[in-house]
Amino acid sequence: MEKWLLPLLMFGQLAYVFCSDPLTFKQHTHCKKYGNIYDVNDRFTHPEDSCKECVCCKTGKVKCKKKACPNVNLDCGINRREDIASNECCQQCDAACLAEAPNCPDLSGCPGIIHFAPDACCGTCGSKSRGVVYPSSNEIIDDEVHPACEQCKSLNGVFTCENEAPCPENKLQCVDGKVMNSTCTWECPNGKTCKVGSEVIHPGEYKKIGERICTCVKDGFFPHGICANAGHWGEIEEALAANMCVKRPSDFSTWSPNP
Known part of the structure; x- marks a missing residue:
């Protein structure tokens, strides 16, 4: 080095x-x-x-x-962050939040997760459920993750539900299942789906993700999608084209779900 x-x-x-x-x-x-x-x-x-x-x-x-960023204060809402002038790949809290920081409440004893509202300089003692961080509030939560029927609250770092939907006896065969507010039961709103990274793939769909084409396994259920290089051309492909009349890989940019 x-x-x-x-x-x-x-x-x-x-x-x-x-x-x-x-x-x-x-x-x-x-x-x-x-x-x-x-x-x-x-x-x-x-x-x-x-x-x-x-x-x-x-x-x-x-x-x-x-690329690495300097150790700066990012304890503020996402809308209160700004690019560092000397490094456009890094951010820090804006000047107003940096000045406000000493006056923010001490949340070192929070039993949950410190939550920052998008426009806030100071955080609250929130909690996390099903991958979502909720601020502290006495209000019943009603969103796509926890519909009102579950009667959930996030208060002072503790998350509770009075009527949390139980897992169904026949487990779901999808990666984007949700609790339906009308029945307060888990369902697969988009049918049998799979996932590659953060991308959800629907049945019969071929999705271009980066340099790969991905789809779901047709038979059975596998939460992970399967992928192949899109348009990759290497030694094996060169040999097949030269000796076995194999077509070069296609441009998959126009691929869409099967009818």
Whole structure:
């Protein structure tokens, strides 16, 4: 490692991404990614996210990492954050919230999760349920996650429900199930679905996610979708095209759910 990098790494001013190559692997001289060819050890900015640095590894794979940010105060609502002038990839609370911070209540003893409303400088002692953080309030929650029929509250870091919907005897076969307010029961509003990362895929749908085409398994139920490289062209494809009359991969950008 270059000696000049050490001070920057120590103070978190630079995200220096490294390859963690396995002991035994086929060595490559380049990587094919994002429609480009990179030589091994080439470092470059992610073409779709300028806040990520990438490197081409000897395995032929590209590894990326988000650029590091300085240790600044982000204890404020998302609408009260602003870009740091010297680093557009990082944010901090605006000047008004930084000035207000010493006057915010001490929430170190909160039994739940500290919640910041979008426009607030100070937080409240909230709680988390089904992946959603709720602020402290005496009001009955009524949203897509907890409809009013469940009679739920988030108060001082504790989440309670008077009529929480139980899991059905026949478990759901979808990844986007929800409690329907009309019946207060769990249902699959979009049928049998699967998921890749944060993307939900519907039955019969082929969805382009990054450089891959993904779909759900037709028979049975698997919560994880299956994917294949979209338009990837490597040594196997070259050989098939030359010797077996195989067509080159298509442009899947126009793929849509099957009728």
